[in-house]
Amino acid sequence: MISRLQSIHRRDLLKGMALGLGAVALRPGIALAEGVTVTLADIGVGDPDGNWSSYTDATGNKVNVVSIGNGPSAVLNQLIAGGGRDTYDIINIVGGMIKPLVQNDLVVEIDTSKLKNWANNAYIQDYFKPGSKGYDTIAFDGKIYGVPTVLQGDSFAYLPENTGGTLDSYGALFDPKFKGFVALEDNYTTAGQKTALYLKSAGLADINDPADMTKEEIARVVDFLIEKKKEGQFRVIWSSFEQAVNLLTNKEVYVIDCWEPMVFAARAKGVDAVYAAPKEGYLLWAMVANIVNGKRTPEQIEASYQLLDYMLSPEYGAAITNLRGYMTNPGAPEYAAKSGKYDEATAKKIAEIDAGVKAKFTAPGGTWQARWPTNVEAYEEEWQRFKAS
Amino acid sequence: MNKTVNRRDAGLVLLLGGPVLLCALAIIVPLLLTLMISFWERKMLGMKPGFTLVSYQQFFEGARFDVLLRSFWVALTSTPLMLLIAYPVAYLITFKIKPSQTRAFLFLLSVPFLVNYVIRAFAWADLLGRQGAVNSFLQWTGIADAPVDWLLFSDFAIYLGLVAAYMPFMVYPIWLSLAGIDRRLIEASWMLGEVPLMTFLRVVLPLSLPGVCAAAIFGFVGAFGEVAISQILGGVGYQLMGNAITSALDVLHYPMAAAMSSVVVGCMLLLLLLWLRFFDLRLFLGKMLGR
Numbered sequence: 001m002i003s004r005l006q007s008i009h010r011r012d013l014l015k016g017m018a019l020g021l022g023a024v025a026l027r028p029g030i031a032l033a034e035g036v037t038v039t040l041a042d043i044g045v046g047d048p049d050g051n052w053s054s055y056t057d058a059t060g061n062k063v064n065v066v067s068i069g070n071g072p073s074a075v076l077n078q079l080i081a082g083g084g085r086d087t088y089d090i091i092n093i094v095g096g097m098i099k100p101l102v103q104n105d106l107v108v109e110i111d112t113s114k115l116k117n118w119a120n121n122a123y124i125q126d127y128f129k130p131g132s133k134g135y136d137t138i139a140f141d142g143k144i145y146g147v148p149t150v151l152q153g154d155s156f157a158y159l160p161e162n163t164g165g166t167l168d169s170y171g172a173l174f175d176p177k178f179k180g181f182v183a184l185e186d187n188y189t190t191a192g193q194k195t196a197l198y199l200k201s202a203g204l205a206d207i208n209d210p211a212d213m214t215k216e217e218i219a220r221v222v223d224f225l226i227e228k229k230k231e232g233q234f235r236v237i238w239s240s241f242e243q244a245v246n247l248l249t250n251k252e253v254y255v256i257d258c259w260e261p262m263v264f265a266a267r268a269k270g271v272d273a274v275y276a277a278p279k280e281g282y283l284l285w286a287m288v289a290n291i292v293n294g295k296r297t298p299e300q301i302e303a304s305y306q307l308l309d310y311m312l313s314p315e316y317g318a319a320i321t322n323l324r325g326y327m328t329n330p331g332a333p334e335y336a337a338k339s340g341k342y343d344e345a346t347a348k349k350i351a352e353i354d355a356g357v358k359a360k361f362t363a364p365g366g367t368w369q370a371r372w373p374t375n376v377e378a379y380e381e382e383w384q385r386f387k388a389s
Numbered sequence: 390m391n392k393t394v395n396r397r398d399a400g401l402v403l404l405l406g407g408p409v410l411l412c413a414l415a416i417i418v419p420l421l422l423t424l425m426i427s428f429w430e431r432k433m434l435g436m437k438p439g440f441t442l443v444s445y446q447q448f449f450e451g452a453r454f455d456v457l458l459r460s461f462w463v464a465l466t467s468t469p470l471m472l473l474i475a476y477p478v479a480y481l482i483t484f485k486i487k488p489s490q491t492r493a494f495l496f497l498l499s500v501p502f503l504v505n506y507v508i509r510a511f512a513w514a515d516l517l518g519r520q521g522a523v524n525s526f527l528q529w530t531g532i533a534d535a536p537v538d539w540l541l542f543s544d545f546a547i548y549l550g551l552v553a554a555y556m557p558f559m560v561y562p563i564w565l566s567l568a569g570i571d572r573r574l575i576e577a578s579w580m581l582g583e584v585p586l587m588t589f590l591r592v593v594l595p596l597s598l599p600g601v602c603a604a605a606i607f608g609f610v611g612a613f614g615e616v617a618i619s620q621i622l623g624g625v626g627y628q629l630m631g632n633a634i635t636s637a638l639d640v641l642h643y644p645m646a647a648a649m650s651s652v653v654v655g656c657m658l659l660l661l662l663l664w665l666r667f668f669d670l671r672l673f674l675g676k677m678l679g680r
Contacts, residue, residue: 380640387626388452
């Protein structure tokens with residue numbers, strides 16, 4: 001009797017399991033993965049200070065955040081030769097380098113239907129729509145490979161007390177009035193592209209696309225920079241966050257090509273620094289999360305999709321906007337205001353950051369940062385020429 | 390007796406053979422690989438094995454060759470400067486300080502290296518800036534009316550950074566050489582009537598030259614391959630070879646980086662050969678080993 005009951009129970013159990021698994025697999029949006037640890041390689045911007053509890057509570061999965069260098073070469077080296085394809089499930093890096101990632105089979109196509117926060121994200125629909133420059137940041141050859149998690153627009157900063165008023169053009173970086181008090185970033189895809197944007201807007205050079213210049217166009221940009229360098233326009237070319245902040249706080253320079261968080265850091269140290277709203281537009285960029293092409297179980301892939309979806313959620317967005325000062329997704333300000341997790345001042349701060357960055361994306365002009373342009377070798381060679389001149 | 394000696398030799402070979410082989414593999418194999426890759430062709434993000442001089446041609450014809458020349462010049466001129474400071478320091482430690490205090494002084498020289506070299510470079514930038522302590526002092530004393538711009542982001546800042554970074558390293562080999570000099574030779578010079586200056590020039594200096602040369606090589610190699618000082622204190626794209634090689638790696642141009650590295654290693658080998666040609670390395674190593 002006992003044996004018969006056990007036999008029935010076992011059969012029923014197996015049948016039930018099979019039916020249950022089938023139903024779960026067929027129902028969209030139901031998680032297959034549980035108890036999986038997703039390894040997220042991040043440059044330090046996408047980690048909500050280790051607090052992934054909402055993701056873990058909702059899915060039963062954990063997140064292991066590992067650091068990855070921000071430079072395109074660091075990312076590619078890590079994936080090609082550093083064992084990154086076996087180690088990382090997701091890389092969350094500054095976009096603008098989808099082409100080499102896809103062409104070298106380092107990331108896989110994203111099935112956006114698995115991301116419930118994708119379709120209702122107005123920023124994705126507006127700024128990354130097919131045919132736009134933003135689309136090239138997440139897609140290649142008509143297929144989507146990246147999920148935009150953080151959005152920002154860069155320009156330059158200045159000290160109004162020393163410049164004597166508002167500056168609203170990249171031309172300030174080359175204005176003889178500030179000779180010897182200007183700093184540029186040591187990066188051809190930021191300083192180079194901003195200079196190209198200025199030259200194009202001012203009609204000083206014939207540049208078709210500042211985001212992807214021909215060899216002749218980047219050579220023209222560098223010729224201009226060399227001319228300015230020889231005139232003594234630039235004080236220094238900076239190469240690290242701290243260095244740029246120190247240049248502002250020590251008033252070593254009055255005008256600096258830099259990132260907005262550097263202005264926040266300078267203000268926190270009591271320096272009245274302003275991030276400019278240039279009439280030529282902004283250098284737009286996004287942090288893009290990609291699923292790494294490696295040997296993954298279906299559960300790992302599912303857990304990775306769940307994490308990507310969480311990274312598009314208002315909750316994650318609010319946390320990152322608050323911590324890093326970047327725009328994330330349209331639901332973040334409302335979540336910060338209504339969830340009860342943030343005080344009024346913080347919610348207001350999140351809403352202001354969101355509105356500020358949104359204005360950059362809707363401002364006329366501008367260009368998207370391309371971190372691996374078609375002629376990247378020529379860019380590097382020309383930048384060497386500028387520095388060695 | 391012979392058997393005992395042979396057994397001892399075999400033991401020595403066994404004992405030292407492994408580490409020596411390991412060192413040789415760890416140094417020679419990567420160098421050979423670098424040389425080999427310098428002749429390969431770049432293909433997309435990778436490389437294609439073969440034999441081409443394209444990377445060398447690009448290097449010698451492009452802006453990077455100017456960087457090589459600048460690196461040479463900076464290393465060549467900063468090394469004597471560092472020697473001029475390191476030698477008197479080593480001399481004082483050897484001859485003027487009580488033997489019981491020698492270790493303390495040598496330790497003090499190593500203290501700056503407990504701080505990361507990048508942080509040290511940033512500290513110099515803070516001190517030498519327009520609003521830095523040096524400029525504030527110069528204005529406070531009335532030596533300058535306005536901030537002196539050339540203190541930072543200039544050749545001066547580079548040389549200062551290099552001296553601060555590598556000069557202390559150079560004290561050690563010079564001290565080793567000086568400490569190994571037989572004091573009786575110096576005393577003999579005095580007894581024969583030479584004044585201290587002539588004793589120094591005709592006895593101490595020649596006998597300390599192996600250490601001076603070792604120190605010069607330490608300083609030269611360090612200055613030649615420097616990355617952080619040129620980047621942080623150099624100003625508008627002040628580049629040395631280390632920066633140029635890093636830049637090539639930023640676009641994954643391995644053959645170019647390998648070609649530049651091979652040229653640099655070749656130059657260094659040439660210097661070492663010259664050193665070996667003019668000085669007996671065993672003499673110097675013997676002193677280091679206390680023989």
